[in-house]
Amino acid sequence: MDIDSIADRxxxxxxxxxxxxxxxxAGDPFLVMDPARLVEVCMHLRDDQEMRxxxxxxxxxxxxxxxTIAVVYHIHSQTHGQKLVLKxxxxxxxxxxxxxxxxxxxxxxxxxxxYDMFGVDFEGHPDLRRILLPEDWEGHPLRxxxxxxxxxxxxxxxx
Amino acid sequence: MSVIENRFEPGVxxxxxxxxxxxxxxxxxxxxTFGLACCAIEMMCTGFARYDLDRFxxxxxxxxxxxxxxxxxxxxxxxxxxxxxxxxxEQMAEPKYVISMGSCANAGGPYWEHGxxxxxxVDKIIPVDVYxxxxxxxxxxxxxxxxxxxxxxxxxxxxxxxxxxxxxxGV
Numbered sequence: 001m002d003i004d005s006i007a008d009r010x011x012x013x014x015x016x017x018x019x020x021x022x023x024x025x026a027g028d029p030f031l032v033m034d035p036a037r038l039v040e041v042c043m044h045l046r047d048d049q050e051m052r053x054x055x056x057x058x059x060x061x062x063x064x065x066x067x068t069i070a071v072v073y074h075i076h077s078q079t080h081g082q083k084l085v086l087k088x089x090x091x092x093x094x095x096x097x098x099x100x101x102x103x104x105x106x107x108x109x110x111x112x113x114x115y116d117m118f119g120v121d122f123e124g125h126p127d128l129r130r131i132l133l134p135e136d137w138e139g140h141p142l143r144x145x146x147x148x149x150x151x152x153x154x155x156x157x158x159x
Numbered sequence: 160m161s162v163i164e165n166r167f168e169p170g171v172x173x174x175x176x177x178x179x180x181x182x183x184x185x186x187x188x189x190x191x192t193f194g195l196a197c198c199a200i201e202m203m204c205t206g207f208a209r210y211d212l213d214r215f216x217x218x219x220x221x222x223x224x225x226x227x228x229x230x231x232x233x234x235x236x237x238x239x240x241x242x243x244x245x246x247x248x249e250q251m252a253e254p255k256y257v258i259s260m261g262s263c264a265n266a267g268g269p270y271w272e273h274g275x276x277x278x279x280x281v282d283k284i285i286p287v288d289v290y291x292x293x294x295x296x297x298x299x300x301x302x303x304x305x306x307x308x309x310x311x312x313x314x315x316x317x318x319x320x321x322x323x324x325x326x327x328x329g330v
Contacts, residue, residue: 132239132276133238133239134239134242137238137276141275141276146275148273152238153238155238155241155278155283155284157279158279
């Protein structure tokens, strides 16, 4: 199935879940999704016999200041040899999206990393802690306006 | 030597206890099995047949800090890892020695300016005996550092040290 027919299928089954198709960008075309219905749509993408996107290849975050943070899902179907990119656009002041950990288990660590680096709150995640940085770290380093700390626990960060 | 001269059977060697202890320490500097980044690959390479760290008595990589004499900090020390490195160092028994291997452990390496999460040199948290430059250092460089450290160990005063600091640890 190409991306247009996938979008049509999803729109008919879950009205309002697909907010747009972006094909003009360099790279893979992607679907802009509604965060509210993300989990049930992803479950359908995984289980539907014609789609079978059973593998979440990558979950990443992108910061678009001043207002948007995006979470990008690259999913792959081993059965049909097909890829799909989903994107949700979130408010930068309070980025919040349902966790897809219940759909793909490997989203667990990816969402923790995205939370660590961008501060995205994945609702329903069973264990949303920092994964790379120490627990008491302040801020989320991959945000564009991140200010480098002068020191951490009394150890200077200067060369 | 005149007091003990001609008092022993032939074949008995007389030496100072310091020399014997330091000789034993020098000849069995056991490193800890412990690598942080790409420098660890080079350290493993030093341990294998081509460079053979065992020639100098340092091939027995111990899996616990309590049996180790030497900590080779091989790689990037992040702030998250720094607490563990310090804990491991504190768990090692005296006398203990530290080789800081590679640019990252020496001074932060390529992360010295923009690496928000990287410790700018492991000497900010534990005392370092020998620094090895390189990114990563070649096995010859690590062997050189080991031999340098051995020369320092053999010169240390152990029994008769008094208040004079021995090499490593508290220096």
